[in-house]
Amino acid sequence: MIEQTLQMTEYFLFLLALIMSIVMLIMLANKLKVAYPVLLVVAGLLASFIPGMPVLRIDPELIFIIFLPPLLYEAAWAISWKELWRWRRIISSFAFIVVFLTAMSVAFFANKIIPGFSLALGFLLGGIVSPPDAVSASAILKFVSVPKRMSSILEGESLLNDASSLIIFRFALIAVATGQFIWYEAALSFSWMLFGGIAVGLLVGFLFMKAHKYLPTDVNMDIILTIVTPYIMYIAAEEVHSSGVLAVVSGGLLLSNKRHHFLSSSARLRGYNVWESLVFVLNGLVFLLIGLDLPEITEGLKKEAVSFSSAIGYGLLVTLVLIIVRFLSAFGAVVVTLIMRNFINVAERNPGIRGPILMGWTGMRGVVSLAAALSIPVQLSDGTAFPHRNLILFITFIVILTTLLLQGLTLPVLIRKLKLGGNDHYLSEEETDQLIRKEMAAHALQHLTNKYSAQISEHALLQQLVSKWEGKTKDESELKLPVESKKIYKELLNKQRQWLLQKNKEEKHLDEDIIRRHLHILDIEEEKLKHL
Known part of the structure; x- marks a missing residue:
């Protein structure tokens, strides 16, 4: 033995x-x-x-x-x-x-x-x-x-x-x-x-x-x-x-x-x-x-x-x-x-x-x-x-x-x-990344202003998100968030996730790797939310 x-x-x-x-x-x-x-x-x-x-x-x-x-x-x-x-x-x-x-x-x-x-x-x-x-x-x-x-x-x-x-x-x-x-x-x-x-x-x-x-x-x-x-x-x-x-x-x-x-x-x-x-x-x-x-x-x-x-x-x-x-x-x-x-x-x-x-x-x-x-x-x-x-x-x-x-x-x-290249039916990675980021922000901003317009003035995070998505500021300093703000932000993240999945499904020439990258970023954002 x-x-x-x-x-x-x-x-x-x-x-x-x-x-x-x-x-x-x-x-x-x-x-x-x-x-x-x-x-x-x-x-x-x-x-x-x-x-x-x-x-x-x-x-x-x-x-x-x-x-x-x-x-x-x-x-x-x-x-x-x-x-x-x-x-x-x-x-x-x-x-x-x-x-x-x-x-x-x-x-x-x-x-x-x-x-x-x-x-x-x-x-x-x-x-x-x-x-x-x-x-x-x-x-x-x-x-x-x-x-x-x-x-x-x-x-x-x-x-x-x-x-x-x-x-x-x-x-x-x-x-x-x-x-x-x-x-x-x-x-x-x-x-x-x-x-x-x-x-x-x-x-x-x-x-x-x-x-x-x-x-x-x-x-x-x-x-x-x-x-x-x-x-x-x-x-x-x-x-x-x-x-x-x-x-x-x-x-x-x-x-x-x-x-x-x-x-x-x-x-x-x-x-x-x-x-x-x-x-x-x-x-x-x-x-x-x-x-x-x-x-x-x-x-x-x-x-x-x-x-x-x-x-x-x-x-x-x-x-x-x-x-x-x-x-x-x-x-x-x-x-x-x-x-x-x-x-x-x-x-x-x-x-x-x-x-x-x-x-x-x-x-x-x-x-x-x-x-x-x-x-x-x-x-x-x-x-x-x-x-x-x-x-x-x-x-x-x-x-x-x-x-x-x-x-x-x-x-x-x-x-x-x-020298492989030529028509790959895709935009460049940088162009696609910028386009997705802009459209995703606009989609979330529209949902936020339509459904939670009254709460925007009451919560600092929501004001910060509006400024960020409108392109007015790049400041992403973390704040201690109330429960309601976290709940709304999580809903917005889910809306963005659903939008990305739908866009990926509808546009057959869109590079899915870039979509997945943005989904990964949303997962990280949701994970960060637990510690704010």
């Missing part, structure tokens, strides 16, 4: 050291203006060669449950539903059609060049490496400026392509395990995974929304419920053999879109900080684990009698296939858009070639690919070793490492060279 306790203590200290290393490395990445996933993978790779470095082993069946639900849920909360709907055609094309074409290309290619690699194993590998990683792309785009439409498309694609790739992965896993693939059973199973996953996510999301709204929760309880929610969505969907990923995404989108109806301003503000820290740690751990996992993967290659050089070659060739297919798909989407604009109203009538070049080069792989590869069972149901498991893990590692280093390091340079 004492020995076991000491071992647990050592691993706990090791995890603390990993977290501190993640913080230091991301600080360095920000200083160097390099995407932190690149630096974390390289650091993990170098650390794996240190003598005596502990090997972290995670149960393959738990890898999805630990990392995916919170990461997908946070991404669903961060994305704009309006932008997702506006670019739905191109996003769905890349998230479903392109993922399937990529997996199929990898499957046939691997079946031809890798000895003993069946078509089912090829689809398994294709399902693993087909989805580009959202974290890597967003970390890189942080240092460069791209049009809003491009970032929206990339975010939307990365949110949905995880679901489609993991569905392919699951069917391939069944085909490898059973040795057969019955298409009509697969079609029925696919339909249930798709629609069942969405239904479960919406149902669980609805129940949690009502729990937040009607149960006597406080801020801490609300935050804990938001952390539990994605895990419940994922597990519930998996229990009924539907897609846990789609459940988390659909449920997350529902709750994100309704967040101002069931969460208090305090819960939104504090929850944002908690989630930002949680996702920061999870992402950091995953990318560091990618590098640290190399010795175990390499050791497994020896058991399969595959040479190190051959395995690297397979990995590089698969990476090349991924890049080529994505580029062809990006330009194929342009051709389809140019044709379809003659028959339907498309979001971007003149896509040009710069956007497709960027889309073609944003194919970094990461968290989901690693999680899928590690989740492959060590043994089949009959006790035999899973065929080529270690080789698949190694190829996945090479694909992640190569795309992060090659595309991740060159993407900022490419974006600057492309």
Whole structure:
């Protein structure tokens, strides 16, 4: 028992050291203006060669449950539903059609060049490496400026392509395990995974929304419920053999879109900080684990009698296939858009070639690919070793490492060279910000003067607000407020919040990130009101 306790203590200290290393490395990445996933993978790779470095082993069946639900849920909360709907055609094309074409290309290619690699194993590998990683792309785009439409498309694609790739992965896993693939059973199973996953996510999301709204929760309880929610969505969907990923995404989108109806301003503000820290740690751990996992993967290659050089070659060739297919798909989407604009109203009538070049080069792989590869069972149901498991893990590692280093390091340079810009259907951020601020103030001022004209002369805060919103003064000195003034001010904040949400809903070309910024400011104002 004492020995076991000491071992647990050592691993706990090791995890603390990993977290501190993640913080230091991301600080360095920000200083160097390099995407932190690149630096974390390289650091993990170098650390794996240190003598005596502990090997972290995670149960393959738990890898999805630990990392995916919170990461997908946070991404669903961060994305704009309006932008997702506006670019739905191109996003769905890349998230479903392109993922399937990529997996199929990898499957046939691997079946031809890798000895003993069946078509089912090829689809398994294709399902693993087909989805580009959202974290890597967003970390890189942080240092460069791209049009809003491009970032929206990339975010939307990365949110949905995880679901489609993991569905392919699951069917391939069944085909490898059973040795057969019955298409009509697969079609029925696919339909249930798709629609069942969405239904479960919406149902669980609805129940949690009502729990937040009607149960006597406080801020801490609300935050804990938001952390539990994605895990419940994922597990519930998996229990009924539907897609846990789609459940988390659909449920997350529902709750994100309704967040101002069931969460208090305090819960939104504090929850944002908690989630930002949680996702920061999870992402950091995953990318560091990618590098640290190399010795175990390499050791497994020896058991399969595959040479190190051959395995690297397979990995590089698969990476090349991924890049080529994505580029062809990006330009194929342009051709389809140019044709379809003659028959339907498309979001971007003149896509040009710069956007497709960027889309073609944003194919970094990461968290989901690693999680899928590690989740492959060590043994089949009959006790035999899973065929080529270690080789698949190694190829996945090479694909992640190569795309992060090659595309991740060159993407900022490419974006600057492309000089992306032009008509983005948006005002500049400064112009939009000033316009929203002015219109929001006018809306609140009108409500105040119409409903509370008699109280204005009685309360100093209300007089100050009138002066502020009329542009007469910028003095925002705090005053000790009577209860009635606080009540009126809170009502005004709610009116402004409702107006912002309505304006965002009505104007499809308005940048939702700016709306959210103003909603965040209103939450802060409401929080300040409690201390005045």
